[in-house]
Amino acid sequence: MLKVRLGIIGCGSITKHRHAPEAKSNENVDLVAVCDNNLINAEKVAKMFDVPKVYADYETMLNEEKPDAVVVAAPNCIHADATIKALKAGAHVLCEKPMATTIDECKKMVDTAKETGKFLMIAHNQRFNKAHIKAKQIIQSGELGRVLSFKTTFGHGGPESWSSDKPDTWFFHKEKATFGSMGDLGVHKIDLMRFLLGEEFVEAAAFVTTLAKRYPNGELIDVDDNAVCILKTQSGAIGTVTASWTYPGSEDNSTIIYCEKGSITLYGDPRFSMIIRYANGQKAYFELDTMQTNEKQTKSGVMDEFINSILTNTPPKISGEEGLKTMKVVFACFESAKTGKVVKIDY
Template sequence: MEKIRVGVIGCGSIAQHRHLPEYRMNKNVEIVALCDKNEERVHRVAEEYGAKPYTDYRELIESGTVDAVSVCTPNYLHAEISIYALNQGLHVLCEKPLATSREEAEAMIEAEKRSGKKLMIGHNQRFVSSHQKARELIKNGEIGRIFSFRTTFGHGGPAQWSVEGKESWFFKKDEAIIGAMGDLGVHKTDLLRYLLDEEFAEVGAFVEDHAKDYGDTDDNAVCVLKTKSGIIGTLAASWAYMGKEDNSTIIYGEKAILRLEEDPTYSLIVQYVNGETVNYQLGKIQTNEDGGQRSTGVIDAFIHCIVEDESSPVSGEEGLKSLSVVLAALESSRTKKISEI
């Protein structure tokens, strides 16, 4: 079988630490082209991977040398580049959030339908072993009806790991559009939708932007969410957790509590109402800290759906549903009212 020829657009931290190493590990992939507006950076990374460097994404997409691209750029370019690539007949893996507005997201979905190519959004929390096991337990009725949840994704912020530090696009409103809620909150809205297997109906949120003394994007948020069936819970997304990263989720059910990624040894702990506890060691979640899972599973899933001509495992529609919760939370914070989703 011929290898899938891949180009990566944007050579920042997410490309260097996730996409490129995982593409290189996949036997069905050949990395042929890289693009970044920073000429020094793209030449340096391209040399490491034996790829051709570009500074204009249009030239890479139009080169005829790639079958698929990863879009690892600032948020404001996700829709523009993804649509251009799809229109040129390329498969697209786009980092989350898929877009910065509903209109952009819908345009991406329409471009995918016209092109007949695959569009996948990089929501990697669906591929974490503990999350997949929890979804299985919930679906088979192991913990009964779900009453509530609590989920958190917080760390010290992109300044600690972005290639540009405090000068990163994450802190620039005109490039990020959405800050911590787009970086971390959308991970958790997608995870909750995946675990609970239902949609959210309402959100009330406090979203602040003064945890950092640099940048002008949101950096600290707490949301209260309600699903269509009436499950209620909280979601926190923050760049203000200056100690250890928190990427935990707790699901409160009729028969048991699921504790996900809360314990350093056991990635899933099930506490039953009869006092029994079951501990699962399922490998560590991917993290910006040392010791995290080596592969997110996203790249392998993307390449698999291309090779086998299967549906995208995280479609544009799924990405839009998860983004819609974030957009509603931002609206709630602005209006000081509960927002419908």
């Protein structure tokens, strides 16, 4: 079988820890080129993963290499432009989250994928965690009855120690990131809840704020570092999504789903990735996998799914359309935070 010739745009931490190693470990991938406008970062990744070509500019990489597929793993402000150019250059695209910085950009990405006949997948890796997959099956089976409410959280100490852009990371600058903790972490949990519940959110109310993160000059950063959102689904279930860059000490990446006949706790226990607590007092414990953290990366499965989509000519499940639906909820939360009103979400 012919290998998929892959190029990567953005050679920062997510490429080093996830995309490049997962590409190298997939026998159907030939990682032909990497690109970073900071050539030192591109060269480091090329050396680490034995990549023959490096580029400082993605248009040149697309024109010269004509890759079959591209990963977009650069700052958020680059996602739409790089994705659209890559699709137009004939490549399938795996784009990092948050999908893009406006709804218009997201729509253009979806439209370009349709026009070019190429696949667009968004890297919502939380859908691949084993306990999340198992919980979805349990919810779908109806054995716990209807989902009534939930709470889901993704918080850690912030991206500044993770980002390869030091000492003043792009994650803290609105013109490059657009969003703070909400677009970095909240987006994962909104997408996860859409996946787990199998329905859309129709209303949002949120506080999205900046409490503590500062630039080296002491001023507060111009993107959010904390967000608490209340969401309502089509069927009337309600719950909270919390995102934070100011949790000291350790990460919280947990979810609890409260159903009529019991609750499901996901990644809330260091040993058991899923615990079901039944209404009659019984409990069931599952040791399925561990959640990746910035410090402890495990294989996400995102690259294998993307490559499998291409090789089997099957549209990716986490398509651009899925990414767009998740982003509509993110934007509704920002609108609610700005206006102080509950926002209805149209699809």
